Amino acid sequence: MSRLRMFAGVGRGLEGLLLEELRVISPSVKWSRMKGGCEGFAPMEDLWRVCLRTRLAELLRVRIGEFYGPSFPVLIEGLRKLPWAAYLHRQSPCPSIKTVCHRSKLYHTEAVNERVRHVLKERQVALSDDAFNEMPDQDFDPNATVHLLIDDNIVTVSVDASGPQLHKRGYRRAGTLVLLADVDDDGRLDVGRAPLRETLAAACISAVNKDIEEMDQSKDHFLKRRRLWDPLCGSGTLVIEAVSSYLGKSAVVKRKFAFEDWPIHNQGEFEKFVKAQEEQDRASLITVETLAVGSDISKDAIQMAKRNAERSLTQEYCSFKQGTVVDTANNIEEGAVLLTNLPYGVRLHGFYDAWRSIIRVLTRREDILPYVISSSRQDIPLPQGWRTEEILSFSNRGIPVQLNRIVRGNASKEKQEEQTE
Template sequence: MKKEFQIVATAAAGLEALVGRELRDMGIDCQVENGKVRFQGGQEVFMRANLWLRTADRIKLVLGQFPAKTFEDLYQGVFAIDWQDYLPLGVQFPVSKARCVRSKLHNEPSVQAITKKAIVRKMQKVYARPEGVPVPETGPVFSIEVAILKDQVTVLLDTSGDSLFKRGYRTEKGGAPLKENMAAALVNLSNWFPDKPLVDPTCGSGTIVIEAAMKALNQAPGLQRSFAFEAWPWVDQALWKMVKEEAKAAKKTNLDLRIMASDLDGKMVSLAQENAKRAGVASSISFKQMRLQDFRTDLINGVIIANPPYGERLMDDEGVTRLYQEMGETFAPLKTWSKFILTSDSQFEEKFGSVADKKRKLYNGTLRVDYYQYYGERVRRSESES
């Protein structure tokens, strides 16, 4: 078994730099590219990446890279990979995904079929199985993916299983949920630190404040879920146990956080509370059923992060316009507070009543959205108290 791997962390468009920053904070050197971040290391590295990355989608091993303009090129390139280093006899190895961009080979189902054929033939040869005898596939799943960009093929092995946004704490969600890794990204793109108050006045199922609390408490986002690699025979289970135990021990327990979440819908508030309990951060967040326009506070230097309903999410245009106007009026007196608001409405600033200091393009799933950022006037606490 190989001791060093070429590894890729995939990410939604616009979030790659955040994933790169997380990896560097973990002491892992990396290269940020469109849609992914490349790095390398042994089993411990891809274990920690799966367990700790908050803004990534998946962690994949790069098994091979080669040029291919014909199906024969593809077959030979896949066949040349040392599959015995990854696939023990008897495991399942579906070619679950193929993506072809600006390449001679563009029929993705055919790419999947040729790739599968080449792997099967290599497995038959390596394990001395006659060509006409099927290779058994009843064991753990090793999900293979093929990406072809400008006639360059990359063959990948998915270590994650379910996407990393599936933390395990959110079993129920509202009508237009924000993925956990996107919520974590909104927190990371804000100027919030654990010593500041944080408010989400349209909290829905509570994902933003839960992700903020988990980050503040240094709680690994993957502790409550499983990963595909855990079932692989060649993975060092003692090492994986150690990595998890270290993550459990790293959680902070005596941190005084001022995180507040509210929503007009009482059912959503109850749901958010349940999600926070399952995430293990309920004691760090205050939940309340409340209209957004009723929000008041004497605290200073706080941060508001919100993913309010917009046209494609739950509300009609008239309701959205009224909500954004109310947000602008309610937040206007909070001069020292920074506000970060995600929406697909291109007229948001006009409805909100002020132009953002900064605007960042993101994607909420396939929906193009903007993250409007308003920075508060920084005031020292002693000044406010004098």
């Protein structure tokens, strides 16, 4: 099997950023952008490389066949011709099957799934009815997933290559709900766990970098010229993703991929490939210096962020400090980029006090370049003459979200400070 038809999936609105990333990761592959992701034909090594290095893709699938299927007999005939034995072991459990139908004569998804199961048994693959007794990771589903998209009677069949969503890098423990305590006038925001997935954080970093490149007319990563500061860092996701991106590190720290269970997979060659990637990461490391700073009033959040940095092997390049927004700003070097994920989803007590403390810092520190991530439905009060410029829009857990650059106006500092009181 020389080349695989790969599909990398990403959240809506992020396809362009993913396309740029994939062209850097696998420049020999001719990637094409489509709704919900990108597609390209590539050898197995590029499948490994993308799984290890993509920071933006949420999933990776391999298209194993496409055919016209206007009826169940034609569907069964097409399914029989697919190379199932390359992706499913004879004695493996029957995979979970997910079907989506649009504008097609076949619209009953469970009836379609039943035909797939029938063909798999007929082809003598996935014959076992037993589940796996041992699971290497409680988040990992050992049953390969088969996906069918029937659109305008064209059947596209894919198998899952990545396994659990790729935002699960392996450095952050499970649980991504935001836990908030009170916020006082100095911006004492207590954030326990970050509500932003690693892939979305990486997309925001990529978008900020692109925006700064356009303003500075430079192709350097912004961390080469400016430091990042997240004043509401929580578990440190934005800081860690920024540092990892700049260092060119593999996105994955430790996890298993679905393709490792394919009959065509060569585990020995894959392990050699992983070691080569790790050596490449070590060779590209720069002189140890702090590239990004995260701060938070919560002691627990800072401890969690430090542990995550250690697990992601970025602890030597980032710093986490407990303190208020205003106090921490005194130690942030000139020209820093402020990037933070504001609380959203529900009206959280004390949000506006925290936001006022950020505005107070931005009023006094005109050298800081500010970006904020917030709900599109959320009103962010700004001093007179200030405005936001949308850099990126996407969805986070069903909530429409925007990444905005804060553009300061021409009002006097005295007037601006009066408006933040």
